[in-house]
Amino acid sequence: MLLRKKKKTGPRGLGSLIRALSGAGFSEKSLEELEELLLRSDVGANTTQEILTAIEQRGTKAATGQELQDVAAAVVREHLRVWDPGMISADQSLHILLVLGVNGVGKTTTIAKLATWYREQGLQRISLAAGDTFRAAAVRQLQLHGERLGIRVVAQQDGADAAAVLYDALDSSVAREDQLLITDTAGRMHNKKHLVEELAKMNRIIERKAPQARVTRVLVLDSTTGQNALRQAEVFKEAVGVDCAVLTKYDSSARAGIAVPLCRNLEIPVAFLGTGETYADLRPFSVEEYVQEILA
Ligand SMILES: Nc1nc2c(ncn2[C@@H]2O[C@H](COP(=O)(O)OP(=O)(O)OP(=O)(O)O)[C@@H](O)[C@H]2O)c(=O)[nH]1
Structure with missing residues (x-):
């Protein structure tokens, strides 16, 4: 992998x-x-x-x-609209990225890439929270990334409550004075009610444990899936709100135009493009580069 x-x-x-x-x-x-x-x-x-x-x-x-x-x-x-990744920087206190998206879009890999990218920007205290407790494999996968990268991963046993994982993660992130906590979430889009409840619960916990923390909801979308990705964005936006998107598999997409309707129709700015399978394959979204590439 x-x-x-x-x-x-x-x-x-x-x-x-x-x-x-x-x-x-x-x-x-x-x-x-x-x-x-x-x-x-x-x-x-x-x-x-x-x-x-x-x-x-x-x-x-x-x-x-x-x-x-x-x-x-x-x-x-x-x-096109851009979400500036520089909003999270080393000289600020805790920022929480709640990473949303359905299974298979590259969510776990993207979390590892985001951690790598922000570490390269000079953030020294970063933690990951294995909040996709619905799938045991997702927890293990995140732990593996954490081990490889030398980044702390907060996880609980299989089937644990995602909110409980976040609760633990926040406790330790606040104590360690983390600059960034990246939280995986379960992506059961077909159950909108559950999605809303899960995120509401997470928000309540953040409010209680780290009221000063800034929270950004990042939606991960597979850019090879076109209309499907847009539909996912629509559902997540309506259910829980979305602050920005990461478009994965941009490198292998022959149709990577979805940034346009995403920004235009759904008003979701793009933060990063996933450009491959290594940890370094994450690129901040640049309007000029994107326009050049789309119209190359
Ligand atoms: N080429 C390419 N592959 C990617 C990119 N991002 C993720 N992948 C691959 O996509 C596959 C799925 O990624 P995961 O991170 O496991 O996806 P997930 O959303 O957690 O999905 P599941 O684990 O299947 O629920 C993996 O083989 C990744 O290496 C990207 O930007 N480009």
Whole structure:
């Protein structure tokens, strides 16, 4: 695990398709092809239409390929939102990341990557809490990451109450003066009532144990799953609220456009992109880089 680095594939061909519309390259067929590729890349129907309209308004006859690409880039750029990971820094007191997401999206790996990233930013006291007690394997997996990274993991026996894990973790995090506590949560999205109750319970415990702590709800989404990921975001946002998202498997997604509808339709800013399977494969979300890559 966490050894292979996957090749980047990209959505892609979007940029060359747009550039090729310039001058004599324009045809209804090539415009349709572009529409299809935009939709397949998951940027969303409204943004797809906006890009097509902007290109037509710019006029494909006179514009260079690069100018058409710039027009498309401007549309995409306008909708993107960033959550600044620098909001958590070494000179602040306890910040709690509640990590949300359904099983299989890369949640556990992302927690390990976040811990690695923040440690590299100079945070010295970081703990992890194995709050996905619904799945025994998730607890073990987090413990393994913690052992490999030399980062403390608070866990209880299988089937323990997630809130009890957080209770313990907060006790020790406050005592150790942790700067960051990253808490896994169970991702049973199909049971919205349970999701709400679990998060409400966690919030009450934080309120009681660490009222000064700042809390950020991070939703982990698998960027290869397109509309599914958006649906998950919708449910989590409605049930418990979401402050920012991490999009995993960006490296292996041919359609990584979901940051656009995520920001645009659900108003969830993106914090990081997961770019591979090693601990170092986490990149703060940059609008410019993303726009360049989507339209490469
Ligand atoms: N290529 C790639 N793989 C990733 C990324 N993030 C996670 N993975 C892989 O995705 C798989 C699932 O990741 P986990 O962290 O186990 O996912 P989880 O959400 O805890 O899901 P379960 O453990 O299946 O419930 C693992 O094989 C990870 O190595 C990423 O950004 N890029």
